[in-house]
Amino acid sequence: MLPTSHPWIEGETLGEHLESRGVTRRDFLVFCGQISAVLGLSELAVPGVANALQAVKRPSVIWLQLQECTGCVESVLRTADPTIGDLVLDLVSLDYSHTLMAGAGHAVEAALKDSVKTNFGKYVLIVTGSIPTKDGGIYTMLSGRTAEEVLVEVSKGAAAILAVGACAHWGSVQAARPNPTGAVGVRDIIKDKPVINIAGCPPIGDVVTATVVHFLTFGRLPATDAEGRPLFAYGKRIHDQCPRRAHFDAGQYVEEFDDEGARKGLCLYHVGCKGPATFSPCPIFQWNSHTSWPIGAGHPCIGCTEPHFWDTMTPFYERLPDVGGFGVEQRVDLLGAALALGATAGVAAHAIATGVHQMREKKRSLPVVDQPPGGGAGSGAKGA
Amino acid sequence: MAATKVVVDPITRIEGHLRIEVQAENGKITNSWASSTQFRGIELVMVGRDPRDAWAFTQRICGVCTVVHAVASCRAVEDALGITIPANAELIRNLVHGMQFVQDHVIHFYHLHALDWVDVVSALKADPEGTAKIARSISPWPNNSATHFAEVQNRVKKFVGSGQLGIFTNGYWGHPAYKLPPEVNLLGVAHYLEALDWQRDVIRLHTIFGGKNPHPNFLVGGMASAINLDSTATINAVRLSEIADMLRRARAFVEQVYWPDLVAIAGFYKDWAAIGGGAKNYLACGEFPEATVKDYDKLYFPRGVILDRDLTKVHPYDHQHVTENITSSWYEYSGGEGKALHPFEGETMAKYTGPKPPWTYLQDEPKYTWMKAPRYDGKVMEVGPLARMLVAYASGHPDVKAIVGDTLGKLGVGPAALFSTLGRTAARGMETVLLVKKLQDWYDALVARIKGGDTQTFSKDKWSPDKWPAKAQGYGYLDAPRGALGHWVQIENGKIARYQCVVPSTWNCSPRDDKGQMGAYEASLVDNHPLVNPEQPLEILRTIHSFDPCMACGVHVLDAQGNLLTEVKVQ
Numbered sequence: 042m043l044p045t046s047h048p049w050i051e052g053e054t055l056g057e058h059l060e061s062r063g064v065t066r067r068d069f070l071v072f073c074g075q076i077s078a079v080l081g082l083s084e085l086a087v088p089g090v091a092n093a094l095q096a097v098k099r100p101s102v103i104w105l106q107l108q109e110c111t112g113c114v115e116s117v118l119r120t121a122d123p124t125i126g127d128l129v130l131d132l133v134s135l136d137y138s139h140t141l142m143a144g145a146g147h148a149v150e151a152a153l154k155d156s157v158k159t160n161f162g163k164y165v166l167i168v169t170g171s172i173p174t175k176d177g178g179i180y181t182m183l184s185g186r187t188a189e190e191v192l193v194e195v196s197k198g199a200a201a202i203l204a205v206g207a208c209a210h211w212g213s214v215q216a217a218r219p220n221p222t223g224a225v226g227v228r229d230i231i232k233d234k235p236v237i238n239i240a241g242c243p244p245i246g247d248v249v250t251a252t253v254v255h256f257l258t259f260g261r262l263p264a265t266d267a268e269g270r271p272l273f274a275y276g277k278r279i280h281d282q283c284p285r286r287a288h289f290d291a292g293q294y295v296e297e298f299d300d301e302g303a304r305k306g307l308c309l310y311h312v313g314c315k316g317p318a319t320f321s322p323c324p325i326f327q328w329n330s331h332t333s334w335p336i337g338a339g340h341p342c343i344g345c346t347e348p349h350f351w352d353t354m355t356p357f358y359e360r361l362p363d364v365g366g367f368g369v370e371q372r373v374d375l376l377g378a379a380l381a382l383g384a385t386a387g388v389a390a391h392a393i394a395t396g397v398h399q400m401r402e403k404k405r406s407l408p409v410v411d412q413p414p415g416g417g418a419g420s421g422a423k424g425a
Numbered sequence: 426m427a428a429t430k431v432v433v434d435p436i437t438r439i440e441g442h443l444r445i446e447v448q449a450e451n452g453k454i455t456n457s458w459a460s461s462t463q464f465r466g467i468e469l470v471m472v473g474r475d476p477r478d479a480w481a482f483t484q485r486i487c488g489v490c491t492v493v494h495a496v497a498s499c500r501a502v503e504d505a506l507g508i509t510i511p512a513n514a515e516l517i518r519n520l521v522h523g524m525q526f527v528q529d530h531v532i533h534f535y536h537l538h539a540l541d542w543v544d545v546v547s548a549l550k551a552d553p554e555g556t557a558k559i560a561r562s563i564s565p566w567p568n569n570s571a572t573h574f575a576e577v578q579n580r581v582k583k584f585v586g587s588g589q590l591g592i593f594t595n596g597y598w599g600h601p602a603y604k605l606p607p608e609v610n611l612l613g614v615a616h617y618l619e620a621l622d623w624q625r626d627v628i629r630l631h632t633i634f635g636g637k638n639p640h641p642n643f644l645v646g647g648m649a650s651a652i653n654l655d656s657t658a659t660i661n662a663v664r665l666s667e668i669a670d671m672l673r674r675a676r677a678f679v680e681q682v683y684w685p686d687l688v689a690i691a692g693f694y695k696d697w698a699a700i701g702g703g704a705k706n707y708l709a710c711g712e713f714p715e716a717t718v719k720d721y722d723k724l725y726f727p728r729g730v731i732l733d734r735d736l737t738k739v740h741p742y743d744h745q746h747v748t749e750n751i752t753s754s755w756y757e758y759s760g761g762e763g764k765a766l767h768p769f770e771g772e773t774m775a776k777y778t779g780p781k782p783p784w785t786y787l788q789d790e791p792k793y794t795w796m797k798a799p800r801y802d803g804k805v806m807e808v809g810p811l812a813r814m815l816v817a818y819a820s821g822h823p824d825v826k827a828i829v830g831d832t833l834g835k836l837g838v839g840p841a842a843l844f845s846t847l848g849r850t851a852a853r854g855m856e857t858v859l860l861v862k863k864l865q866d867w868y869d870a871l872v873a874r875i876k877g878g879d880t881q882t883f884s885k886d887k888w889s890p891d892k893w894p895a896k897a898q899g900y901g902y903l904d905a906p907r908g909a910l911g912h913w914v915q916i917e918n919g920k921i922a923r924y925q926c927v928v929p930s931t932w933n934c935s936p937r938d939d940k941g942q943m944g945a946y947e948a949s950l951v952d953n954h955p956l957v958n959p960e961q962p963l964e965i966l967r968t969i970h971s972f973d974p975c976m977a978c979g980v981h982v983l984d985a986q987g988n989l990l991t992e993v994k995v996q
Contacts, residue, residue, distance in 0.1 A: 099589060108463060110977045111440045112488020112639040119625050119638065134589045139437050143540045143596030145966055146433035152594040173464075179777050182462040183442060184434045185784035214467055214485040221466030221775070243488060243639055285658070298644060299883035303651040306658020328637035332629040332667075335636030339659065340649035343481060343642075351482070356475035 100257065101156050101164040102133040105195060106140070107188040108181040108215060108224055109170030113206035113243040114140045120246035121330045133165065133253065150184055157198050165253065166199035168192065168227050171208040171215060175223030189230060196231045201256055204228065204269070205249055207242040207345060214242075217351035228269060237262050238269035242345035245326050248274045268348060270320065279316035279342055282324040285309065303339060313358040315344030428455055430786060431959045434462070436969055438537040440489040441976025443934070445946070445965055446788045449956045454965075457943070457950035459934050460787050460794040461976050464755075464775060468924045476502045476916050477645045477888075483912065483926065484640055487977045491639040492525040492631070493905035494912070494926070494978070500718055501912040502645050505899025509717055511881040514647035516871045517634050519713050520668070521641065522903075523864045524630045527675055529906045530810075530857040531683050533973045535613075535620040538850065541967040542690055543605060543613035546598040549582055551607035560612055563685040566677075568619065577615040597961045604693045613690065616682050627675040633664050647883035652875060665872060672864050679861045687854040688835055691847055698838050701846030701968035703949030704805045707731040707812035708932070710742055710911065712904030713863065725863060726856070726904060729816040730801060734844055736819040744768075744900055744911055747927060750798040753791065753936035755779065763939060765800060768913040768925040769898065773797075798935040798944060799927050807945040808908025808932045809972060810853040815843065828855045846949070849971040890919040905929055907975050928978040946972060 070091055106114065135141065136156035142149050156164065170188070173180035178187030196202060204227040207213035212224040228236045239249050252271055255263045263271040280286065288294070288308040295302040295309050310317070319342055323334045335342055344354035427450075434444035442463040448456040471482050479502060484495035496518055503510065510518075553574035560569035584590070597603075605613070628638045634650045635641020642649060653659040711721060711728030721728060729739040748765035751758060757776045758764065766772065778792050787793040800806070817825035832851060833840060842848055887893065893916065901912040908929030915923040935944030943951070946969060955964050 106442075108465060110485055110488040112485070112491060115488050115491070115639045118621075119628065121625075135591045136594065138592055139435050139442075140440075141536065141592045142437045143545070143593050145435060145437045146962060147960070148595035148597070149435065149437055155594075176777060177782065179779070179782060180464045180466075181442065182444075182782060182784065185432075185444075185782065187782050190782070214470060214482055215465040217470045217482075219469065221469045222464060224465070242485065245637075297885055297888065298649055299647065299651050299881060299885070303649075304653040304656060304659060304880070306651075306656055323637075329629045329632040330625065332632040333636055334632075335642050337658070338632070338634060338636035338642065338650045340636055340642035340644065351470070355478055357478050357481060358475070 099134045100200075101136045101160040102167060102253075103136055103153065103156055103164055103195060103199075104138040104167045104169070105192060106138075107168065107170030107183075107192065107209070108173050108222070109206070109208045111140060111169075113169040113208075113249075114138070116243040117205075117246040117249050119329055120250050136160075136164070146184075153195070157195060161198035163200050164198065165256065166196055166202045167205055167249070168202065168209045169205050171212040171224035171226060172230050173215070173222035173224050175221075180222040180224075192227070192230060196234060199234065201262055202227065202231060202234055202236045203239055203249065203252060204236050205239045206244055207240065207350075210238040210240050210268075211348040214351055217349075235262055236269055237265060237271060240268065240270045240275060240346040240348075241321065242350075244346070245274075245322065245328060247326055248322060266320070270346070274322040274326070275320045275346060277320065277322075279319045279321050279324055279336070283308075283316055283336060284324065285336060298339075306339075309336060309339075309341040311360055312341055313356070313360060314341035315347075315350070315354045315357075315361060316342040318354070318361060319344040319347055319350075321346040429959050430788065431956070431962060431965075432786065433962045433965055436966070436974070438540070438966070438970060439974040439976065440487060440978070441930075441974070443969070443974055443976050444787070445950070445962075445969060446786060447950060447956065447965065448788070449959055452955055452957055454950050454954040454956050456788075457947045458788045458793055459796070459936065459944060459946040461796045461930075461934055462794075463976065464795040465977075466775070468773075468926065471921050471924045473920050475890075475919070476505070476914060476921050479914065479921060479924065480643045480645065483924075484643075486926070486928070487975055488639040490525065490529060490905055490907060490975055490978065492522050492641065493903055493910055494928075495641075495643040496522055497901040497903040497905075497910050497912040497926075498914075499643055499645050499901070500903065501899045501901030501914040502916075503899070504718075504901060505897040505914055505916050506645075506887045506893055508646050508884055508887045509719075510647045510884055511879075513652065513871060513874055513879060514882050514884075515714055515717065516867050516874070517648045517650070517882065518643075519867045520864060520871070521631055521634055523713065523860050523867065524627060524671075524675070526906050527679060527857055527861050527864070528624050528628050530853050531620055531679065532624050533853065533906075533970075534683060534687060534850075535617045537973065538970045539613050539617055539690075540596065541963065541970055542603070542694060543617070544598055544600075544603040544610050545581065545593055545596065545614055546585065547603065547605070547607045548578065548610040548614045549585065549607075551578060551611035553578055553611065555608040556611045556615075559608055559689070563689055564681045566681040566685075568615075574611055574615055577618065578611055581614060597963045600961055600963050601957060602955075602963050602967075605690065606693075609689065609693065613686065616686055619682065620678075623674070623678050627671050627678075630668055630671050633660070633668060644883065646885070646888055647881075650882065652880040652882055654875070665868075665875075668868060672861075672868055675864070676861045679857055684854055684858050687851065688832065691836060691851060694847060695836060695838060695842075697847040697967065698836075698842035698845045700953050700955065701949045701971065702844040702848075702952045703943075703947075704807040704945040705732075705734050705844075706801070706804050706806050707815045708742065708801055708806040708808050708909055709813045709816040710744075710902040710904050710909040712813075718902075726813050727817055727820045727822060728902075728904075729820060730806070731812070731815050731819060732804070736815065736840065739816055739819045744902065746802045747911065748800055748803070749927065750800060750938040752798065752939040754794055754797045755792050756797065765803070765939070768911065768927055769915070769923075771913075771925050794934075794936045796931055796934050796936055796944075798938040799932050800938060800942075803940075805935070805938075805942050805944060805948065806932055808929050809849065810856050810906075810908075811843065811849045812908060813904060814852040814855055824859050825855070828858060846968045846971045853973070893919060907973050907978070908932060910978075926978075928975075930972075930975045930978045933972050934974060934976065946974075 137153045178189045181188040211226040216224040293307045294311040327334045344350040428448035436443040444460040446458045480495040480498040483498045554571045556574040557571040631638035631641040651659045711724040713725035716723040728742040750765040755777045898915040903910045911927045913925045933945040
């Protein structure tokens with residue numbers, strides 16, 4: 042979405058573009074392999090991804106910022122790889138963005154109108170921020186119009202809508218109890234189109250770009266869970282991918298910050314980690330060019346990819362209550378229990394929660410399969 | 426000729442939603458209104474919650490200055506609970522906050538402000554050899570070759586030729602206020618692109634100590650990132666050397682790209698040293714504790730207040746003198762809106778009285794914004810880099826005196842030039858140059874402490890709520906990249922009873938108060954301010970961007986005994 046040092050020219054295919062940049066076919070295939078891995082595709086899919094990507098032309102992207110903090114824009118600015126990351130960002134022509142556009146006022150509103158008109162039915166709409174619905178929507182006004190009015194209008198011609206970040210997903214911090222402005226997510230307003238929720242406060246920028254790549258490569262949006270979150274990123278709990286998991290299973294915990302356990306990198310469950318209830322790619326993708334991630338830096342997960350986490354995951358430093366979403370295998374739980382002499386209550390909670398989770402998982406599994414075109418969030422909007 | 430009414434909404438290349446309205450006559454702005462058009466109510470959300478969680482909620486006020494509310498919140502809660510954090514944690518917070526400054530200021534210059542001064546289209550006409558010559562004359566940066574600039578120019582040519590201009594669509598290219606020769610425009614464009622890569626790299630310091638950016642993690646009582654040289658999962662020699670490398674790269678870019686570019690570009694716009702001054706008072710709450718946060722005389726940037734641009738005297742800063750007025754804001758006070766309130770007594774009841782959307786003009790409305798009007802002793806204040814540099818300069822700060830003197834000398838202007846649009850932009854660069862060196866000092870101090878055997882990063886004593894008093898209140902200050910920030914918290918029975926923030930962009934974007942005094946943005950736009958073509962409000966962008974607006978930050982809230990009083994300023 043950013044201008045990069047190697048802008049991609051309209052009409053140029055990605056293959057031509059890469060050639061003009063001196064990227065070899067081999068490097069490109071390596072990239073396709075990486076992006077396929079991110080998307081959870083097998084090695085066999087790599088040539089298909091390569092062919093599809095190579096033929097792609099620059100589609101328009103319109104980025105609306107509603108009631109928000111700009112953190113999601115910043116996160117995408119930090120997208121990982123300095124060369125290939127640029128390339129992914131460069132897949133699109135960013136026709137509207139408050140944060141980056143050179144012009145202002147009427148000039149950019151005209152640019153928005155032009156892009157909607159020219160690319161009607163084809164553009165990708167990225168939305169960050171929630172929509173305040175109380176009092177006629179006057180809590181977020183853009184060019185003198187309510188956020189809701191602008192969103193509804195611009196969504197009409199969108200081939201795909203990506204709701205990026207917790208605010209666009211479900212409202213986030215301003216929708217936390219008591220939700221003073223009546224903030225809601227995009228899916229609460231736009232009901233006649235597939236909306237992909239790139240969850241997180243903010244999400245990892247790479248998930249946003251990978252979703253765009255998926256759309257451009259396959260001509261449809263990725264499969265999602267019931268929350269509309271792409272499975273390639275949000276299909277697993279943090280707890281089940283956590284490098285500190287062995288310590289959980291062994292009953293080795295940080296009991297307070299900066300204690301011996303903290304200095305050995307033990308499990309943060311007892312100081313409030315919400316990893317067992319949180320579906321997120323953090324441990325795998327990591328943050329900021331794979332530098333680290335919250336648990337890696339010694340702080341418990343706060344569960345920011347889950348809806349309503351400001352209410353359901355707080356107090357952040359309290360151990361997870363005995364409901365909802367523990368997803369460890371029971372056998373391993375019991376092993377952990379046996380080793381964790383004395384942590385009986387927690388273990389019982391675990392076992393119960395595992396059962397609860399299994400039920401939830403069954404429910405979740407329904408909408409995650411690909412649906413026929415025109416269907417729900419996981420369906421294949423055509424475009425590009 | 427009658428005054429022309431001009432609306433600029435959205436103001437782009439800022440954080441958040443800002444609308445500027447002006448009246449212009451004969452090429453000059455004669456009146457102005459700054460309106461923040463978003464409200465979120467975050468402080469209201471915080472009532473009844475665990476004060477140890479407050480940093481995470483308030484951090485979400487802003488994803489650009491993603492560190493500042495979190496640290497101010499930790500300080501407020503630590504003040505209330507009587508917690509002194511370990512020296513290592515203070516150093517780590519300085520490193521994290523200092524890097525926020527450096528990265529944020531560079532992003533601001535290239536990605537949010539440069540296009541006000543640099544004409545991208547003109548860069549196409551540049552002679553790359555000429556650009557290289559200029560670049561080499563001001564800096565040893567390795568990418569200053571004709572080949573590199575020609576490559577950048579070719580890409581931009583192809584890009585412009587495609588007709589798909591993306592974010593450059595409908596820019597004010599060719600506007601007569603653009604004064605740079607094509608060669609310098611090309612220099613600016615090349616470094617705009619380089620800075621995009623640079624910012625992703627150096628911010629990883631936040632990821633090492635806080636796990637991610639934006640919104641790294643913090644902790645009341647210290648930092649959660651434990652130090653252990655003998656573990657793979659903690660701050661160890663590998664992590665420290667990564668940080669050392671980042672600091673080197675940060676310093677090289679600031680000293681060899683950002684600062685030379687800023688000075689070179691400023692040389693072509695000296696007329697802007699007499700434009701856009703505005704408010705005559707400047708406030709800094711001080712920042713970067715070199716001992717504890719309570720050792721006010723050991724802050725790297727001192728605190729203080731400058732009145733009426735008099736640099737011979739620095740008045741002491743005391744948060745008790747801060748009040749907020751709502752005469753022009755969409756709020757009401759239970760005691761009537763005539764009385765300004767200190768944040769510990771502040772209330773906020775949102776009450777929208779503006780026109781029914783869609784809006785045409787707000788300038789004829791008695792109330793026209795979600796921002797309140799903070800005042801210090803009833804006076805309008807400007808906060809931010811310029812205020813900090815002025816307070817430090819007037820306080821006799823040796824580093825600041827040296828760089829201010831040097832810069833004024835290079836540009837051939839006197840100290841009065843600082844009170845301007847250009848002065849604001851220059852001050853931001855100056856403090857970046859100073860801080861990128863200070864980062865190294867803090868890093869060295871941290872390493873020395875670890876070497877000496879001190880690895881403590883967290884004070885455990887008051888972590889547990891059963892050690893807290895039944896009632897407590899605290900104030901957390903922090904001078905953020907955009908200026909003085911304050912968080913005020915009241916805690917009752919282990920829960921937040923009231924929470925308020927007065928933030929930099931609330932000071933600067935404040936509307937008129939009960940005495941009709943304009944806020945800093947508004948005042949700057951009527952201070953000898955040109956507007957040649959109302960259809961292309963480039964000059965307005967220059968001055969507003971010189972403040973680096975961060976509208977999401979204008980929030981406030983609280984509650985008083987169940988009567989929910991919110992006070993949010995913006996967002």
